[in-house]
Amino acid sequence: MDLKLVYSTFPSVASAEAVARTVVAERLAACANILPTMISVYAWQGVMERADEVVLLLKTTATCAADLMARVKAEHPYEVPAIVLIPLAGADSDFAAWVGAQTRPGGLPRG
Incomplete structure (x- = not known):
């Protein structure tokens, strides 16, 4: 089985969990892990930003990966x-x- 991991960051546990529940219920991901409390530093529109974020990790297969990524982006x-x-x-x-x-x-x- 060709497995893939989809990594994404979210502004809160609640927003990550909402997406996780959607993609697991729709069978695009087998399971999700939410890792809380991460600090991100990045430039956005010419301004240095700092944000508290969470990481969402989704386990899936190669055949589901593109659909999963599209659904995560949509949500x-x-x-x-x-x-x-x-x-x-x-x-x-x-x-x-x-x-x-x-x-x-x-x-x-x-x-």
């Missing part, structure tokens, strides 16, 4: 969100099989 509160696809060199075979069983390309129909 994300930032104008230009960080959404990064990270290839995984390996995973426990039982975990990989579980991720595969929990996800499906295109997710579930929205409605």
Whole structure:
């Protein structure tokens, strides 16, 4: 199973959890981890910024990755969100099989 990790940052635990619940319910990601309390320093529109953020990590398959990234972007509160696809060199075979069983390309129909 070709697993991928999608990394994104959010302004709050609540906003990250809302997206996590959506993409797991739609079967685009098998599971999500939210890592709270991160400080980000970056330049935005010519101004140095500092923000408290959280990290959202989503486990998925290669076949679901593009749909997952598009859904995260559609639901994300930032104008230009960080959404990064990270290839995984390996995973426990039982975990990989579980991720595969929990996800499906295109997710579930929205409605």
